[in-house]
Structure formats: C-alpha cells, structure tokens
C-alpha cells in the first residue's frame with residue numbers, strides 16, 4: 655500500500671495519533687500537498703462520509719475520523735497555503751438565531767472541511783444580520799444553515815430574505831439542514847439546496863459550487 659492510501663486508511667480508522675506523522679512523512683517525501691489532501695485526506699473522509707450515510711458507521715466513529723482529519727490538516731494547511739493551492743471553495747456555516755444545537759452543524763463543517771472546502775463556522779444563535787455581515791466580509795461561495803427546532807426554522811427564511819435585501823443573494827448558494835428541515839421547506843424559503851445529513855451536505859456543495867481540484871490559486 656502506498657503512503658497516500660495508508661493516510662486514507664488510517665483516517666478511516668480514526669487513528670489521530672498517527673495521521674499527523676504520516677502527513678509529515680508524505681511532505682518529507684516531497685509529495686505535493688494538494689495530492690496529500692485529495693488522494694489521502696479527502697479520499698479517506700469520502701469513504702467515512704459514504705459509510706455514515708449508509709449507516710455503516712455511527713457518529714462517534716465519524717467524529718474520531720474528523721478529529722484525525724483535522725490533526726492531519728493542521729500539519730498540511732501551512733504547506734497548502736505556501737504552495738498556493740486553491741481550496742474547493744469557502745463556506746460559511748452557522749446555527750440560526752435562538753437555536754443552540756451545534757452537534758450536527760459541527761459534523762457538517764468537519765465533513766465539508768474533509769472534502770477540501772474552507773469552512774468558516776459562525777457558531778450558534780447566528781442572527782440574519784450576522785450572516786449578511788459575514789457574507790459581505792468573507793465573500794463565501796456558499797452559506798450553510800442548521801436548525802434543530804421547529805420554532806427556529808423560520809429564521810432560515812429571514813436569512814435568505816436578508817441576503818436578497820442586501821443584494822448578496824445572487825453571489826452565494828444557500829443550503830439548509832437539521833432534523834426538522836425538509837426539501838420542500840428548503841424550496842419554499844428559496845434556498846438552493848437541502849441536505850438530510852452531513853455526507854449529503856458535501857454532495858450538495860460539490861454540485862452547487864464544485865469540488866476540490868488541487869489547482870493553484
């Protein structure tokens with residue numbers, strides 16, 4: 655098995671002690687950082703995401719793999735930046751106003767990062783004004799909102815409306831998710847997509863804003 659396959663395998667096993675060392679080893683062997691990301695880390699996280707969606711893996715296992723991914727990324731990120739690699743796109747995520755649930759949103763963020771996106775997490779209880787302000791400032795390609803309460807779902811609509819009012823709607827794609835959210839609700843509020851789980855959020859992002867290519871910025 656080559657080193658990149660090993661990185662992918664160990665990530666799938668959630669071996670967060672070994673992963674930074676393996677990434678370091680790959681860098682020492684002068685394997686391009688973009689290749690370590692796409693053929694090692696992203697490839698491994700894709701397998702994890704697929705298994706999670708098919709209920710072959712459960713959340714604790716995904717979280718350990720995501721931790722391994724993040725530890726590998728900590729070693730790789732400076733080298734990616736140095737080599738001028740363009741990440742797949744910038745995505746702002748947040749749990750909507752008055753909603754404090756963040757476990758699912760964090761998982762979505764981890765898998766998106768695992769797929770090579772730059773994720774900016776605005777946290778929980780994020781107001782429509784804050785979403786708009788951050789879209790203006792950070793210029794993401796996509797905004798992802800999470801809501802776990804039926805009472806906070808309408809905030810998603812408010813965010814879409816605020817984006818329209820501020821003239822930013824056409825510049826960003828919007829996806830929504832969370833246990834009470836449905837495809838129909840997403841359509842009704844004018845979002846571009848709905849994802850029932852974290853792995854589907856990655857698929858949706860790939861469809862809406864493209865995937866990681868390893869190209870220079």
Ligand code: B1M
Nearest residue numbers: 753754755756757758798799800803804831832833851852
């Ligand atoms: Co609360 N809570 N909670 N809670 N809580 C629920 C959601 C509830 C269904 C429990 C119940 O009554 N059976 C219920 C909501 C009912 C409703 O409105 N339909 C509920 C309630 C009522 C409340 C309070 C009001 C309780 C109270 O105080 N009386 C209160 C509200 C606080 C607030 O937000 N203002 C409250 C508080 C809390 C805790 C703080 C104690 C805690 C949250 C801790 C935290 O998140 N840091 C909590 C928890 C843990 C839950 C349950 C038990 C678990 C939620 C969870 O993390 N699931 C939940 C009951 C349940 O679901 N069994 C419940 C695991 C997580 C991985 O799944 O978040 O669905 P989920 O995310 C999935 C998908 O939905 C999707 O992908 C994820 C992974 O595959 N997804 C996205 C999520 N976001 C996405 C975004 C995307 C795409 C996909 O694109 C951007």
